[in-house]
Amino acid sequence: MSVSAEPIACQECGQLHRYRPVAPGKTANCSRCGAVLYRNRPNMLDAVLALTLAGLTLFVLTNVFPLLGLRAQGAEQELHLLGASLAFWDQGYPILAGLIILNIIVFPLFELLTLLVVVLTIRYRWRSNMAIFLFRWMRELKPWGMLEVFMLGVLVAVVKLGDLATLIVGAAFWSFAGLILTMAAATALLDPFSVWRALEKKHG
Amino acid sequence: MAEHGALLQCRVCSHLSHPPRQLKRFEVMHCPRCGARVKFAQQSNSVEVTWALLIAAAILYIPANMLPIMSVYMLGAGQPDTIITGVYHLLEAGQWPLALIVFVASIVVPLLKLFTLSFLLISIQRRSRWRQYDRMRLYRITEYVGRWSMVDVFVIAILVGLVQFGNLARVDANLGSLSFAAVVVLTMFAARTLDEHLIWDITRQEEQQNA
Numbered sequence: 533m534s535v536s537a538e539p540i541a542c543q544e545c546g547q548l549h550r551y552r553p554v555a556p557g558k559t560a561n562c563s564r565c566g567a568v569l570y571r572n573r574p575n576m577l578d579a580v581l582a583l584t585l586a587g588l589t590l591f592v593l594t595n596v597f598p599l600l601g602l603r604a605q606g607a608e609q610e611l612h613l614l615g616a617s618l619a620f621w622d623q624g625y626p627i628l629a630g631l632i633i634l635n636i637i638v639f640p641l642f643e644l645l646t647l648l649v650v651v652l653t654i655r656y657r658w659r660s661n662m663a664i665f666l667f668r669w670m671r672e673l674k675p676w677g678m679l680e681v682f683m684l685g686v687l688v689a690v691v692k693l694g695d696l697a698t699l700i701v702g703a704a705f706w707s708f709a710g711l712i713l714t715m716a717a718a719t720a721l722l723d724p725f726s727v728w729r730a731l732e733k734k735h736g
Numbered sequence: 737m738a739e740h741g742a743l744l745q746c747r748v749c750s751h752l753s754h755p756p757r758q759l760k761r762f763e764v765m766h767c768p769r770c771g772a773r774v775k776f777a778q779q780s781n782s783v784e785v786t787w788a789l790l791i792a793a794a795i796l797y798i799p800a801n802m803l804p805i806m807s808v809y810m811l812g813a814g815q816p817d818t819i820i821t822g823v824y825h826l827l828e829a830g831q832w833p834l835a836l837i838v839f840v841a842s843i844v845v846p847l848l849k850l851f852t853l854s855f856l857l858i859s860i861q862r863r864s865r866w867r868q869y870d871r872m873r874l875y876r877i878t879e880y881v882g883r884w885s886m887v888d889v890f891v892i893a894i895l896v897g898l899v900q901f902g903n904l905a906r907v908d909a910n911l912g913s914l915s916f917a918a919v920v921v922l923t924m925f926a927a928r929t930l931d932e933h934l935i936w937d938i939t940r941q942e943e944q945q946n947a
């Protein structure tokens with residue numbers, strides 16, 4: 533396949549372009565709407581791998597330690613990430629509990645594991661069927677992972693409860709903040725176009 | 737989804753592929769690269785499905801705002817809060833930045849989403865060529881901000897999980913929170929099913945006719 537003639541279409545507006553290699557660190561943009569078509573990032577895979585491993589570590593820490601604690605009249609209540617997801621369950625709203633588990637535990641974990649598989653597949657030239665399947669669903673499910681929205685919820689709750697009782701910010705709060713930053717960095721760094729091309733080359 | 741003469745673009749991985757010569761009306765084509773479903777413009781039901789989701793969301797928007805979303809009990813006494821009374825209590829307590837966040841995320845964003853998506857659908861159905869670039873930007877913004885409406889549902893989850901001190905202080909979830917979450921989910925699906933490339937299709941068809 534000749535590299536220069538490959539037609540590509542803008543993801544945003546559908547405008548047709550021809551693929552032309554760009555210099556390292558540079559970006560190709562759509563001529564009609566200006567959206568990024570693809571980037572040339574020399575060390576993208578290593579950086580994403582490092583961020584993914586850090587993210588998985590932070591994910592485990594976030595789920596192990598309590599997120600918030602509340603002390604009122606001698607009694608104390610702790611909240612873990614899973615506890616927050618299951619709060620609706622105890623109130624008789626299993627569908628809502630399920631939705632929240634998907635938003636803040638299942639989809640973020642799925643995203644991290646997919647990134648790991650995709651990066652390793654490209655790096656070690658494994659067969660790419662699995663990586664293609666995972667990456668496609670990760671892209672489709674991306675809006676449903678809502679860690680940063682949940683974090684805003686935590687902040688709102690913290691301010692709301694501030695006057696009521698003594699609030700303890702748990703260890704998981706900080707690993708959670710780190711996890712959000714790590715995943716945002718990985719998303720910003722990853723160029724989907726390069727990933728799809730790399731996955732495609734290994735397997736028809 | 738978008739057609740380029742003979743080429744079809746996958747919405748998930750943007751791969752371009754040739755459609756089969758003959759495709760029956762309800763036959764499905766999968767992207768050769770990522771396996772996602774690729775639809776033809778003439779068999780696209782994007783507009784109809786998006787309308788259906790939007791109408792369902794608009795109907796559920798009423799109980800979401802009328803019914804209480806949670807109840808706060810202090811020393812045995814308390815009352816249920818709807819979204820708007822919750823915002824009002826925050827204002828009363830002088831926490832106006834918080835009131836603003838909740839008001840925008842829970843009331844403004846869902847309403848704007850309902851209106852914006854309806855506007856985009858109507859403009860697509862009228863084959864409008866008016867400010868296509870701006871309309872696409874509008875779509876992107878609408879698609880992006882929708883998920884932030886979930887913040888109120890998360891706040892309820894955190895309060896319900898954390899404030900369980902029996903008669904001393906307790907927070908319970910109410911039915912309004914379920915309707916509200918349903919509105920968020922439905923409008924997120926609606927934004928997803930709306931094929932934004934339809935905004936450009938009218939120009940593309942004319943370009944092809946003139947070519």
Ligand SMILES: [Zn+2]
Pocket residue numbers: 746747748749750751767768769770771772
């Ligand atoms: Zn595809």
